[in-house]
Amino acid sequence: MRIGILTLTDNTNGYNYGATFQCLALQRTLERLNNEVLVFNFKSDDNGNFCYKTINYLSAVTNIREFIGVCGDLFGRLKRIRGIQEDGRNLLAPSFDKIINHKLNMTRQVSENNIAEIANELDAVVVGSDQVWSTFAKQRLVYLMDWVPEFTGIRISYAACSARKGVPRINKVKIAECINKMDAVSVRDAQTRKMVKNASGVNAKIVLDPTFLYDFKEEMEAVEITGSYILAYILGSEIKGGFKETLCKIRSKYGSLKLVVVAVPGLGKAIYEHADILLKECSPGQWLTLFSRATFVLTDSFHGVCFCLKYKRNFIAYYRSVWRASRLLDLKNRFGLNRNIVSSLKEAVQNRCFENELDYKDIDIFIEKEREISEEFLRKALTNRMV
Numbered sequence: 001m002r003i004g005i006l007t008l009t010d011n012t013n014g015y016n017y018g019a020t021f022q023c024l025a026l027q028r029t030l031e032r033l034n035n036e037v038l039v040f041n042f043k044s045d046d047n048g049n050f051c052y053k054t055i056n057y058l059s060a061v062t063n064i065r066e067f068i069g070v071c072g073d074l075f076g077r078l079k080r081i082r083g084i085q086e087d088g089r090n091l092l093a094p095s096f097d098k099i100i101n102h103k104l105n106m107t108r109q110v111s112e113n114n115i116a117e118i119a120n121e122l123d124a125v126v127v128g129s130d131q132v133w134s135t136f137a138k139q140r141l142v143y144l145m146d147w148v149p150e151f152t153g154i155r156i157s158y159a160a161c162s163a164r165k166g167v168p169r170i171n172k173v174k175i176a177e178c179i180n181k182m183d184a185v186s187v188r189d190a191q192t193r194k195m196v197k198n199a200s201g202v203n204a205k206i207v208l209d210p211t212f213l214y215d216f217k218e219e220m221e222a223v224e225i226t227g228s229y230i231l232a233y234i235l236g237s238e239i240k241g242g243f244k245e246t247l248c249k250i251r252s253k254y255g256s257l258k259l260v261v262v263a264v265p266g267l268g269k270a271i272y273e274h275a276d277i278l279l280k281e282c283s284p285g286q287w288l289t290l291f292s293r294a295t296f297v298l299t300d301s302f303h304g305v306c307f308c309l310k311y312k313r314n315f316i317a318y319y320r321s322v323w324r325a326s327r328l329l330d331l332k333n334r335f336g337l338n339r340n341i342v343s344s345l346k347e348a349v350q351n352r353c354f355e356n357e358l359d360y361k362d363i364d365i366f367i368e369k370e371r372e373i374s375e376e377f378l379r380k381a382l383t384n385r386m387v
Contacts, residue, residue, distance in 0.1 A: 003030055007019070009023060018303025021284065023039060039107065045113060092265065115147055120153070154184075158377075186374075212367060221283055232274075233261075233304045237270060291308065292307075305328065309335065335363055336362065
């Protein structure tokens with residue numbers, strides 16, 4: 001069977017370790033199920049029309065907290081773009097392009113206007129994973145297969161995710177129609193499942209992020225860092241309570257370890273001043289190795305947590321805004337990570353996060369069970385049996 005993956009591959013505003021690895025993992029998983037797999041090299045032509053997007057964003061708001069969250073999102077995007085521009089040349093580009101160009105089976109570049117030309121040469125299209133459903137703030141809902149001409153193959157979403165609880169009122173009818181046209185719908189977290197149910201009446205299945213379905217052994221690369229270390233992978237603002245104080249708590253348990261920080265252009269710069277080693281050119285393969293060997297990990301990233309769980313690392317993950325926290329809170333609830341995913345240093349101390357190490361026995365059992373469920377979803381979906 002010939003299958004296309006439609007996910008977040010546009011690196012115009014920076015490269016993303018998690019987004020790249022979830023795409024590669026889904027490709028490898030579908031290939032292991034004896035399919036020929038392509039990844040849509042999708043670049044939107046609809047990057048303008050800022051007013052339309054803003055109105056569409058705001059039309060999904062139901063309370064003041066969500067309004068503040070939307071405004072924060074818009075400001076954050078502009079801030080990151082400015083940060084990347086200030087940083088100048090993106091030092092990560094060569095190493096990311098190596099994976100994108102040599103390991104992902106990319107199609108020629110397509111946009112909203114011609115994606116259907118390639119899609120209708122395929123037997124099935126899988127939308128996901130990652131935050132492909134975080135915004136429906138466009139007139140053409142590409143990530144819901146709202147294409148012209150209409151796609152005639154099997155329509156699947158795998159671990160699709162939305163950071164928002166609702167959908168824009170402007171597109172509500174079209175969103176419901178598109179979701180109901182899908183042959184199989186799965187999502188990555190409980191909030192997205194609730195959003196899908198409210199918008200369309202469809203009961204989506206929760207599955208694992210694709211990164212749990214692939215081992216990445218072939219992608220790991222050597223790093224020159226020796227000895228034990230704390231790894232920091234930060235995409236947002238400082239933890240409530242401060243990085244300095246948090247690092248003191250970690251070192252009180254694990255000793256005076258050096259802090260290795262993975263720098264991401266335009267993001268997480270507040271942690272830089274605490275770094276003993278600041279990596280501005282960390283390749284995706286080195287990123288994997290750093291996670292696998294870290295004594296302790298400090299992160300605010302969803303995929304940062306996923307790779308901590310894959311490699312059985314001790315960690316603390318934090319969120320500053322409940323509006324943006326749904327993915328981390330879902331991991332907290334489903335994986336039993338009440339002690340390790342927190343909103344502040346104070347909560348981490350109260351939970352005794354720094355005193356106790358994670359017991360991975362039950363977590364590993366849960367992951368294996370969910371991996372079987374997730375792969376079975378894909379098998380059934382690809383035989384066009386509703387799941």
